[in-house]
Amino acid sequence: MPPAVPPATSHTATPAATRDLTGRSGEEAPIPPPIPGIQVCLRCHNRSGRIALSYQGLSDGNSGLVPTKNGLPGPVMLSRLRNAVQIAPDIHFAKGMECIDCHTSRDVMDDGYAYANMYLQTEVRCEDCHGGAEPPMWREIDRENDEAVRESKNYKTPVRPGMKMILTGKGRPYSNVFVKDGKVWVQGKKSGKLHLAKVITGTPEHIIVGHGRLECYACHSRTVVQCYGCHTRYDKTEAGMDYIKGIETPGAFSETEDYRMLYPFPLALNQNGKISPVTPGCQTFVTVVEPDGVISKDDYIARFKGKPQLRFAPFYSHNTGTRAVGCAECHANPAFLGFGQHVAAGGDITGTLICEKSEDKPSDGFLTMKDGKVRAYSAITREHSRPLNGAEVKRTLALNSCLVCHPSAKDPIYRKGVDHRALQDALHRRLLSGS
Numbered sequence: 404m405p406p407a408v409p410p411a412t413s414h415t416a417t418p419a420a421t422r423d424l425t426g427r428s429g430e431e432a433p434i435p436p437p438i439p440g441i442q443v444c445l446r447c448h449n450r451s452g453r454i455a456l457s458y459q460g461l462s463d464g465n466s467g468l469v470p471t472k473n474g475l476p477g478p479v480m481l482s483r484l485r486n487a488v489q490i491a492p493d494i495h496f497a498k499g500m501e502c503i504d505c506h507t508s509r510d511v512m513d514d515g516y517a518y519a520n521m522y523l524q525t526e527v528r529c530e531d532c533h534g535g536a537e538p539p540m541w542r543e544i545d546r547e548n549d550e551a552v553r554e555s556k557n558y559k560t561p562v563r564p565g566m567k568m569i570l571t572g573k574g575r576p577y578s579n580v581f582v583k584d585g586k587v588w589v590q591g592k593k594s595g596k597l598h599l600a601k602v603i604t605g606t607p608e609h610i611i612v613g614h615g616r617l618e619c620y621a622c623h624s625r626t627v628v629q630c631y632g633c634h635t636r637y638d639k640t641e642a643g644m645d646y647i648k649g650i651e652t653p654g655a656f657s658e659t660e661d662y663r664m665l666y667p668f669p670l671a672l673n674q675n676g677k678i679s680p681v682t683p684g685c686q687t688f689v690t691v692v693e694p695d696g697v698i699s700k701d702d703y704i705a706r707f708k709g710k711p712q713l714r715f716a717p718f719y720s721h722n723t724g725t726r727a728v729g730c731a732e733c734h735a736n737p738a739f740l741g742f743g744q745h746v747a748a749g750g751d752i753t754g755t756l757i758c759e760k761s762e763d764k765p766s767d768g769f770l771t772m773k774d775g776k777v778r779a780y781s782a783i784t785r786e787h788s789r790p791l792n793g794a795e796v797k798r799t800l801a802l803n804s805c806l807v808c809h810p811s812a813k814d815p816i817y818r819k820g821v822d823h824r825a826l827q828d829a830l831h832r833r834l835l836s837g838s
Contacts, residue, residue: 460492559595627668632661673717684716743768
């Protein structure tokens with residue numbers, strides 16, 4: 404039987420007086436530092452990927468202050484005259500969870516090792532609490548000075564030896580996620596509220612053959628922020644304000660963008676070899692006007708891997724929902740594969756959002772298909788990451804033939820993989836011919 408969770412401790416009582424080494428009474432015990440809430444994280448994580456906005460159900464996609472309700476922009480106003488609208492929040496936020504209820508102190512404040520990229524420091528995964536191919540892993544606390552014990556001293560329910568704590572992706576125990584009565588519970592570090600984490604290991608939707616490379620959030624992201632066409636202009640004929648010195652200096656920067664969108668979102672292979680959402684990062688076109696008015700750079704694109712090309716980055720939008728992207732939607736919409744807005748005809752998939760300076764490259768995607776041949780125009784910026792190749796794209800789209808009659812993940816054909824040779828029998832030939 405798992406150990407009982409210790410009773411909640413009160414933090415409202417007056418702390419006892421302390422004594423120094425001589426035994427003399429000292430000042431009262433110091434008040435523990437406050438546990439940071441989402442507003443602390445929001446101060447930095449509201450630009451670029453905007454994950455602190457998406458997490459709580461906000462989108463600043465309308466950056467032009469266009470009136471949206473009662474003639475006013477908004478309805479939510481952010482810093483620097485940014486206006487936001489409400490979208491569906493992340494399911495964890497809707498349940499009352501703060502950022503730090505998932506992220507550990509090692510995620511946020513470093514674990515003592517130097518990493519080449521920030522994503523290498525992150526140790527939390529969806530599978531830690533919800534399971535994947537295997538159920539969540541846990542370790543029983545057997546020392547009074549265990550890190551989880553020390554870190555949870557100010558929680559409503561501190562960790563005690565004997566508790567079974569869930570392990571992170573790096574094999575370290577959480578200080579607020581534990582197993583009790585065979586179930587996984589997450590304790591709010593600030594609120595003390597207990598949240599039951601549903602374990603999905605073995606459920607039909609999560610044992611589909613061929614989906615082993617999917618990140619959980621490839622299906623369960625409600626939205627992914629995508630900013631396309633960031634045009635930066637540096638004009639040396641004008642003066643710009645230096646806000647540090649508080650004076651005007653030669654050269655003025657200005658910025659415009661083509662558009663933003665939330666859904667659908669492209670998928671590609673990330674640095675772990677798994678299929679995940681990707682987003683432009685950052686899709687910048689630079690124009691430079693010299694002091695004599697000559698344009699020395701006109702929508703210049705930085706070089707990457709030896710050639711000028713735009714880049715997309717693997718991304719978790721922190722806008723998770725319980726309802727996943729539908730099977731038919733993902734397999735039938737080439738936008739999810741990286742084609743952007745498009746027209747599909749025969750063996751061609753052609754982008755329709757085209758920059759006038761590049762008529763063959765989609766502005767909101769990185770793939771095109773001509774006569775059945777897939778071509779990639781942009782790179783995915785992480786080691787070992789890449790767009791889906793032609794064979795992968797064709798296999799994904801080919802599944803539409805099966806989904807017409809087999810729409811449910813519970814169908815046994817998805818337990819053993821799709822055998823395309825089965826389509827050659829008399830029944831399938833008749834169905835596919837339309838007779």
